[in-house]
Amino acid sequence: MRKVILYIVYGADKGYYDEAKFSLLTFKYWSKEKNIQLVVLTEKPEEFSDYQIDVITMPQVKKNEWSLDGKYHFRIKNRGLAYAMDKLNLKDKDKIIFFDTDTYFHKSPLPLFDLILPNQALLYINEGFIYKRKRFNVYVRNLEGERIEINNDFYELSKKSSLWGSLMIGIMPSMRHSLDWADSLMLKFYEMVPAHTIEEFSLSETLSKNYKLAEGKNFVSLYSTSRKKAFAREALSNFFRSTELLRLEDKINLAQKVKIKRPFFVILKQRYLRIFNK
Numbered sequence: 001m002r003k004v005i006l007y008i009v010y011g012a013d014k015g016y017y018d019e020a021k022f023s024l025l026t027f028k029y030w031s032k033e034k035n036i037q038l039v040v041l042t043e044k045p046e047e048f049s050d051y052q053i054d055v056i057t058m059p060q061v062k063k064n065e066w067s068l069d070g071k072y073h074f075r076i077k078n079r080g081l082a083y084a085m086d087k088l089n090l091k092d093k094d095k096i097i098f099f100d101t102d103t104y105f106h107k108s109p110l111p112l113f114d115l116i117l118p119n120q121a122l123l124y125i126n127e128g129f130i131y132k133r134k135r136f137n138v139y140v141r142n143l144e145g146e147r148i149e150i151n152n153d154f155y156e157l158s159k160k161s162s163l164w165g166s167l168m169i170g171i172m173p174s175m176r177h178s179l180d181w182a183d184s185l186m187l188k189f190y191e192m193v194p195a196h197t198i199e200e201f202s203l204s205e206t207l208s209k210n211y212k213l214a215e216g217k218n219f220v221s222l223y224s225t226s227r228k229k230a231f232a233r234e235a236l237s238n239f240f241r242s243t244e245l246l247r248l249e250d251k252i253n254l255a256q257k258v259k260i261k262r263p264f265f266v267i268l269k270q271r272y273l274r275i276f277n278k
Contacts (some may be wrong), residue, residue: 002037002095002111004088004257010058010079015098017047019101022236024051026105034110041084051250072190074199082179083101090173097122097170097192103220104227104260112170115214116190121178121207122170125217130161130201137199139163143195150184155205163197164204167224168216175211180195182206223260232260 005027009020025036038053043063045055058080064070064077081098090096095116097180115122130136143157171178186202195201208211222230239258243251 002088002090002094003035004037004039004090004094006081006084006096007040007042007048007101008058008084008098009040009044009101010075011043014220016101016236017044018233018236018240021048021051022106023099023101023103024048024218025052025252027099027109028252029256030105030108030110030244035086036110036178039084039088041078041080048274050248056084060092067189073263074196077166077185077199078179078183078186080132082176082183083216085134085173085176085179092173097168099220100167100224102224102232103167103222104197105219106221106256107219109219112168112219115216116172117171118172118174120212122168122180122214122216123177123204123207124165124167124220125215126164126213129159130157130163131159132141132168133163136163138195139193143189146192148185148188150181150188153181154184155188160243162204162208163186164208164213166200166203167222168220169203172205175207179204179211188224208263221260225232228260 007020007023009017011180018206020040020042022111027036027038038051039056040048040053041056041058042048043058043060048055052093062079062083063076065147066076067073068075081096088096095113097112097116112122116131128136130139139161146156148155182203182205185206186198189195189198189202204213221227235258239255243254246254
């Protein structure tokens, strides 16, 4: 059984690549001596030439197609995961976990693989029922009472519909078809729902039709908000600058010591600047 970790990195933003490299380093710390295949699907393979991982090149034509010519880049996650699975030629019992780049690991993430089963997929967190969370009301307003046809099947919003965060996605090859169905549903949502979470919701609804869903939130750390990310990116830039000439093994060990969480005085300063600049 192969166990695969996948990152998808594209664009010209250097910070995005630093995030992926740091996440890889912190994962490698916990997967030493383990048979884990680390893979990056990227536009810039040269960025990862020294990281002893497998790299799949993202063709520009695919990036344009997947992002609807740049109009909805979040779609790249679903299409990139499907593309990578096809390229890797996974077998029935294999397992693959996709991570967003702004994740890192200060405890072993390997138990996440145990949460992926033939009847159970892995996502980051259950963010709640669509009908019970005010911030999800956009889905109720635009989808309630609608019956959407996809490939001779139908989708309808229900009282049990929930949105699961897709910061991580863990599936088996038998679930590969669900990515295509979720993508078709996402394209319908794109025309109907003015929300930036349609990628997550379409996958949530598709996987939950056929599988149980497990949360993986307790095994990862992240810095997803804008102010957390600003502080983290500066820390990562300093880290990679200071370790540029070191061996990979040294970088792996030192990455565990990088402080990503903001000190209290930084939080106060960022809040002050936010208020002052309004």
